Amino acid sequence: xxxxxxxxxxxxxxxxxxxxxxxxxxxxxxxxxxxxxxxxxxxxxxxxxxxxxxxxxxxxxxxxxxxxxxxxxxxxxxxxxxxxxxxxxxxxxxxxxxxxxxxxxxxxxxxxxxxxxxxxxxxxxxxxxxxxxxxxxxxxxxxxxxxxxxxxxxxxxxxxxxxxxxxxxxxxxxxxxxxxxxxxxxxxxxxxxxxxxxxxxxxxxxxxxxxxxxxxxxxxxxxxxxxxxxxxxxxxxxxxxxxxxxxx
Amino acid sequence: xxxxxxxxxxxxxxxxxxxxxxxxxxxxxxxxxxxxxxxxxxxxxxxxxxxxxxxxxxxxxxxxxxxxxxxxxxxxxxxxxxxxxxxxxxxxxxxxxxxxxxxxxxxxxxxxxxxxxxxxxxxxxxxxxxxxxxxxxxxxxxxxxxxxxxxxxxxxxxxxxxxxxxxxxxxxxxxx
Amino acid sequence: xxxxxxxxxxxxxxxxxxxxxxxxxxxxxxxxxxxxxxxxxxxxxxxxxxxxxxxxxxxxxxxxxxxxxxxxxxxxxxxxxxxxxxxxxxxxxxxxxxxxxxxxxxxxxxxxxxxxxxxxxxxxxxxxxxxxxxxxxxxxxxxxxxxxxxxxxxxxxxxxxxxxxxxxxxxxxxxxxxxxxxxxxxxxxxxxxxxxxxxxxxxxxxxxxxxxxxxxxxxxxxxxxxxxxxxxxxxxxxxxxxxxxxxxxxxxxxxxxxxxxxxxxxxxxxxxxxxxxxxxxxxxxxxxxxxxxxxxxxxxxxxxxxxxxxxxxxxxxxxxxxxxxxxxxxxxxxxxxxxxxxxxxxxxxx
Numbered sequence: 001x002x003x004x005x006x007x008x009x010x011x012x013x014x015x016x017x018x019x020x021x022x023x024x025x026x027x028x029x030x031x032x033x034x035x036x037x038x039x040x041x042x043x044x045x046x047x048x049x050x051x052x053x054x055x056x057x058x059x060x061x062x063x064x065x066x067x068x069x070x071x072x073x074x075x076x077x078x079x080x081x082x083x084x085x086x087x088x089x090x091x092x093x094x095x096x097x098x099x100x101x102x103x104x105x106x107x108x109x110x111x112x113x114x115x116x117x118x119x120x121x122x123x124x125x126x127x128x129x130x131x132x133x134x135x136x137x138x139x140x141x142x143x144x145x146x147x148x149x150x151x152x153x154x155x156x157x158x159x160x161x162x163x164x165x166x167x168x169x170x171x172x173x174x175x176x177x178x179x180x181x182x183x184x185x186x187x188x189x190x191x192x193x194x195x196x197x198x199x200x201x202x203x204x205x206x207x208x209x210x211x212x213x214x215x216x217x218x219x220x221x222x223x224x225x226x227x228x229x230x231x232x233x234x235x236x237x238x239x240x241x242x243x244x245x246x247x248x
Numbered sequence: 249x250x251x252x253x254x255x256x257x258x259x260x261x262x263x264x265x266x267x268x269x270x271x272x273x274x275x276x277x278x279x280x281x282x283x284x285x286x287x288x289x290x291x292x293x294x295x296x297x298x299x300x301x302x303x304x305x306x307x308x309x310x311x312x313x314x315x316x317x318x319x320x321x322x323x324x325x326x327x328x329x330x331x332x333x334x335x336x337x338x339x340x341x342x343x344x345x346x347x348x349x350x351x352x353x354x355x356x357x358x359x360x361x362x363x364x365x366x367x368x369x370x371x372x373x374x375x376x377x378x379x380x381x382x383x384x385x386x387x388x389x390x391x392x393x394x395x396x397x398x399x400x401x402x403x404x405x406x407x408x409x410x411x412x413x414x415x416x417x418x419x420x421x422x423x424x
Numbered sequence: 425x426x427x428x429x430x431x432x433x434x435x436x437x438x439x440x441x442x443x444x445x446x447x448x449x450x451x452x453x454x455x456x457x458x459x460x461x462x463x464x465x466x467x468x469x470x471x472x473x474x475x476x477x478x479x480x481x482x483x484x485x486x487x488x489x490x491x492x493x494x495x496x497x498x499x500x501x502x503x504x505x506x507x508x509x510x511x512x513x514x515x516x517x518x519x520x521x522x523x524x525x526x527x528x529x530x531x532x533x534x535x536x537x538x539x540x541x542x543x544x545x546x547x548x549x550x551x552x553x554x555x556x557x558x559x560x561x562x563x564x565x566x567x568x569x570x571x572x573x574x575x576x577x578x579x580x581x582x583x584x585x586x587x588x589x590x591x592x593x594x595x596x597x598x599x600x601x602x603x604x605x606x607x608x609x610x611x612x613x614x615x616x617x618x619x620x621x622x623x624x625x626x627x628x629x630x631x632x633x634x635x636x637x638x639x640x641x642x643x644x645x646x647x648x649x650x651x652x653x654x655x656x657x658x659x660x661x662x663x664x665x666x667x668x669x670x671x672x673x674x675x676x677x678x679x680x681x682x683x684x685x686x687x688x689x690x691x692x693x694x695x696x697x698x699x700x701x702x703x704x705x706x707x708x709x710x711x712x713x714x715x716x717x718x719x720x721x722x723x724x725x726x727x728x729x730x731x732x733x734x735x736x737x738x739x740x741x742x743x744x745x746x747x748x749x750x751x752x753x754x755x756x757x758x759x760x761x762x763x764x765x766x767x768x769x770x771x772x773x774x
Contacts, residue, residue, distance in 0.1 A: 041623075042624040045620050048633075049575070061447065062629055063629050063630045063631070064630075064633075065494075065620045065632040067486065068489075068516050074482070074484075075487070078490025078494070079620070080490075082474070082621075086494070103482075267431070281602065283600060306761070307683070308686055309684040309687050309761075310596065313761045313763075348709050
């Protein structure tokens with residue numbers, strides 16, 4: 001009997017704490033597959049951020065460091081500058097990356113810090129139970145926008161890839177989604193590229209992954225996928241916002 | 249002998265540099281020394297001062313509160329520190345910039361038109377070294393060789409051609 | 425004997441770190457510590473090191489967390505307001521047992537305060553350099569030479585006990601120049617099998633982490649750390665005793681203030697009052713044993729600080745009510761003059 005599907009080596013053989021239908025599991029797998037494909041697990045250091053993915057340090061087989069809220073790119077910078085031959089990635093949610101850690105995100109990007117950033121955008125704070133995130137959509141109901149996000153009062157969402165694509169240090173800024181098989185395949189390619197860029201010393205690469213949070217959105221996993229397609233993709237169009245390609 | 253030296257003037261007159269040369273000369277003579285600048289916005293054009301101690305013993309407080317040597321290079325500094333000088337202390341005044349006389353009778357005051365002398369001798373910006381030359385003459389706070397060595401060590405590597413001018417200015421002060 | 429050279433305290437801090445094998449520095453400009461960063465930015469690129477100017481003190485200390493967690497000797501430095509921002513990462517370093525060096529060249533506070541020398545961050549350094557149950561080693565040099573010696577010691581002990589260490593200096597010490605002899609450190613960096621630097625497929629993954637959601641598990645972690653703190657308290661207290669043999673008044677002062685105090689103590693003796701000085705070199709662990717040794721000899725203690733009275737509480741804890749403990753201080757960046765301290769000593773000596 002031939003094995004046609006197995007756990008990537010870079011994933012630990014453990015149960016995760018993620019909710020049913022949450023797409024963190026898919027993205028974890030894609031990251032682990034990229035590490036396996038490039039054969040770099042032994043020299044990879046992952047930075048777990050604060051949010052639902054905080055315990056990702058228990059799920060990846062590479063060495064892991066858990067960073068303070070928002071500071072994952074700064075911690076990654078420290079590791080990368082100390083060990084330039086290591087492959088260093090951060091795994092951050094929208095609150096971590098685009099609210100409390102905006103300065104660290106923007107400056108590590110503009111420095112062209114040679115790291116890989118996996119950015120999970122699910123338009124909500126998951127771990128604390130569903131509050132407004134910097135990427136919460138206009139009108140979206142959350143625990144702290146019970147009447148829907150009023151942009152004239154709470155401000156506008158941030159389109160991270162668009163913003164970062166204006167910075168010179170960025171090698172790759174691409175937005176993908178994990179709501180369908182074709183999109184997942186696209187996401188996988190983007191994540192591999194983001195790691196490959198680092199190995200090729202091209203600079204800062206970010207892959208923004210539109211993800212679901214069925215629990216805090218109050219939807220079933222299937223409904224959540226549809227909600228992502230109907231609401232998030234129109235506001236956050238998928239695509240490559242910057243890719244320096246072969247250029248250094 | 250313990251020298252507790254206060255040097256004060258405007259930023260840009262080379263107040264801190266003069267202090268470094270004095271401390272460097274003390275070091276070359278194998279004395280204990282300390283140099284403490286005023287720092288912060290003062291460095292950028294306001295008043296500047298520094299404290300230098302030279303002693304045979306370890307230096308206690310590096311902040312000179314009651315100097316026994318005071319070099320004044322502008323009027324506000326002169327007014328600020330003149331009363332703090334210890335009795336029998338030495339006061340050297342750049343009389344080109346300070347038209348006041350020392351009213352105290354218990355200190356030894358020397359009036360050196362250092363800024364004018366620097367200009368006359370085409371040594372613009374080296375009034376500080378003329379003041380230093382005068383200090384050397386009146387106190388012999390260090391050896392000749394140490395002073396020369398300190399100037400050589402304190403002038404940045406990129407400006408080595410200035411050593412000669414610094415030494416010339418010291419010579420002018422020394423012969424007043 | 426090696427050659428004596430004139431160096432600023434801040435430059436000596438930087439050079440000592442380099443001599444100790446720390447060639448990664450993450451900084452942010454702030455007066456009066458900026459020369460540390462400037463020195464590093466000049467030296468490190470030439471010796472294969474990294475000087476990185478961060479976007480904030482928060483980022484700088486988190487870069488330090490990353491670099492130190494990956495197993496190298498690294499440091500950051502700042503002055504008081506910047507240290508407040510750095511406390512976030514310091515708490516994480518303590519909570520994940522990551523050794524690193526943090527330098528505070530103190531200035532007056534609170535708030536933006538001033539830029540002149542101060543010792544008003546004593547509580548912050550010894551009580552609460554961030555949230556949670558933890559301590560960091562705190563070393564307080566009093567001369568530029570001692571800055572070098574204590575930087576070596578701080579790196580070594582931080583690695584030995586896997587705790588962050590702080591050099592608590594002040595603007596006067598940072599800005600002043602004194603002769604120093606640059607000697608090589610006696611110790612080498614410790615092995616760090618716990619570091620997150622890539623497992624090279626030779627071991628299971630290392631995790632650097634401070635999160636423990638099970639209360640008992642977190643409690644156990646903290647208790648284990650406090651057992652190390654007990655060993656530190658037993659083995660690492662350091663203090664200098666100056667003219668204490670027959671002293672009747674013990675003046676306690678650390679850092680730059682101790683130099684002013686020594687001058688005053690000497691003068692007091694000339695005027696017939698038997699004063700002496702105890703200078704804590706470690707502020708945590710506090711040299712309680714040295715203080716306690718004198719409670720039956722002296723008639724009182726006097727804590728002199730550039731603050732409104734912070735270390736005096738540790739003196740009181742050590743003295744434990746046996747004799748009176750007095751305080752004299754200036755704050756806001758005002759450096760006490762030897763004469764003021766002398767007057768206080770003479771008042772107590774009457």
